[in-house]
Amino acid sequence: MPELYLPPRQAPDSLMLTGFWYRALPGDRVHRNRLHQATLLEIPLVIGRDRAGHAFALRDSCPHRGMPLHCGHFDGENIECSYHGWQFDAHDGQCELIPSLTSDQDLKVERIYAGSYPCEELDGFIWVYIPDPRPPGAGFGKREAVPDAAPQIEKFSDQYKLAYLTADMPVSIDHGIIGLMDPAHGPFVHQAWWWRSRHSIHEKKKNFEPIPNGFRMSAHTPSSNSAPYKLLRLYADTDSITTTIDFVLPNLRREVIRAGKYWFSSLTTVTPITRNQCRIDVVAAWNIFRWLPFGAELLKFVFSKFVEQDRRTMELQAEGLKHNPHLMLIDDADRPAKWYFQLKAAHLEAKRTGEEMSHPMSGPVTLKWRS
Numbered sequence: 629m630p631e632l633y634l635p636p637r638q639a640p641d642s643l644m645l646t647g648f649w650y651r652a653l654p655g656d657r658v659h660r661n662r663l664h665q666a667t668l669l670e671i672p673l674v675i676g677r678d679r680a681g682h683a684f685a686l687r688d689s690c691p692h693r694g695m696p697l698h699c700g701h702f703d704g705e706n707i708e709c710s711y712h713g714w715q716f717d718a719h720d721g722q723c724e725l726i727p728s729l730t731s732d733q734d735l736k737v738e739r740i741y742a743g744s745y746p747c748e749e750l751d752g753f754i755w756v757y758i759p760d761p762r763p764p765g766a767g768f769g770k771r772e773a774v775p776d777a778a779p780q781i782e783k784f785s786d787q788y789k790l791a792y793l794t795a796d797m798p799v800s801i802d803h804g805i806i807g808l809m810d811p812a813h814g815p816f817v818h819q820a821w822w823w824r825s826r827h828s829i830h831e832k833k834k835n836f837e838p839i840p841n842g843f844r845m846s847a848h849t850p851s852s853n854s855a856p857y858k859l860l861r862l863y864a865d866t867d868s869i870t871t872t873i874d875f876v877l878p879n880l881r882r883e884v885i886r887a888g889k890y891w892f893s894s895l896t897t898v899t900p901i902t903r904n905q906c907r908i909d910v911v912a913a914w915n916i917f918r919w920l921p922f923g924a925e926l927l928k929f930v931f932s933k934f935v936e937q938d939r940r941t942m943e944l945q946a947e948g949l950k951h952n953p954h955l956m957l958i959d960d961a962d963r964p965a966k967w968y969f970q971l972k973a974a975h976l977e978a979k980r981t982g983e984e985m986s987h988p989m990s991g992p993v994t995l996k997w998r999s
């Protein structure tokens with residue numbers, strides 16, 4: 629049965645895609661007079677806020693002799709390296725001062741840059757754009773413009789609530805993502821007396837369609853097991869509820885549930901930290917339960933249970949993966965995982981050739997599985 633085993637393009641290679649925006653830190657954890665460390669795609673970053681509160685991200689390494697910049701001093705505008713006192717603009721990394729220079733030494737200080745990254749704060753998170761790597765040894769200069777804006781949560785009214793959850797997963801980006809989109813683990817991993825048991829397994833049929841850089845599950849799903857869906861059903865007509873779930877490269881899962889004027893929308897990301905570590909961030913916005921006491925807490929409670937169950941599962945899976953086992957993906961339950969690997973391969977191929985990406989799905993597909 630060779631087709632059961634992963635062909636090369638569907639193998640987790642844990643390759644981390646550059647040229648995208650990634651969530652770095654929750655905004656409420658970044659304070660004005662402190663420098664914070666973060667790692668994205670194995671790049672060490674120092675993250676902070678200037679005097680006006682605007683976030684910035686620099687490579688956490690002084691271009692002089694590599695001292696981590698987070699050890700330095702920050703005055704709300706410039707970072708001063710703790711080793712020889714070079715100063716850098718916190719936003720663009722440009723060198724402002726080299727204290728050891730004498731008045732007759734004419735080194736062009738302003739041509740020296742610490743690595744800096746485009747940085748935006750959206751929906752409660754600080755996002756950092758990780759560009760394609762520069763040629764080795766090129767050093768840093770003025771950074772290039774970013775091709776597109778950081779992703780946002782879709783919202784359907786002016787008034788809404790926002791909450792986030794975050795959890796570290798000790799597995800590669802690929803296992804993190806296919807774990808997130810895997811429909812078959814629910815009855816085994818996410819059991820709870822108030823939720824469902826493994827005896828509630830039944831056949832499901834869902835329609836998928838290609839969208840740019842990803843795929844969409846579109847459905848009117850009276851039997852959906854999604855958490856906000858179940859809560860919404862408490863006071864909205866089942867027939868009036870629509871849900872869509874999108875996956876978009878490199879790591880975005882969007883879920884939108886609408887029931888008349890009420891809506892729930894989330895943007896979940898799986899962020900590569902290192903080759904063997906990723907982080908899942910769920911950020912949700914909604915206008916339902918706003919008048920319901922504890923609505924937000926209830927939702928957060930449900931989500932944090934789920935995320936913790938997933939985290940615990942991946943922690944155990946990481947044990948099994950240590951010994952490089954042969955793996956397989958089966959139809960139809962693992963088809964979304966296959967699409968993910970195919971999308972990733974197609975994206976890399978398009979980048980290599982400079983041609984338009986050829987989408988692995990040629991049209992709508994219906995998948996069936998039991999969960």
Ligand code: FES
Nearest residue numbers: 690692693709712
């Ligand atoms: S290492 Fe930073 S100033 Fe020398």
Ligand SMILES: [Fe+2]
Nearest residue numbers: 807813817938
């Ligand atoms: Fe899960």
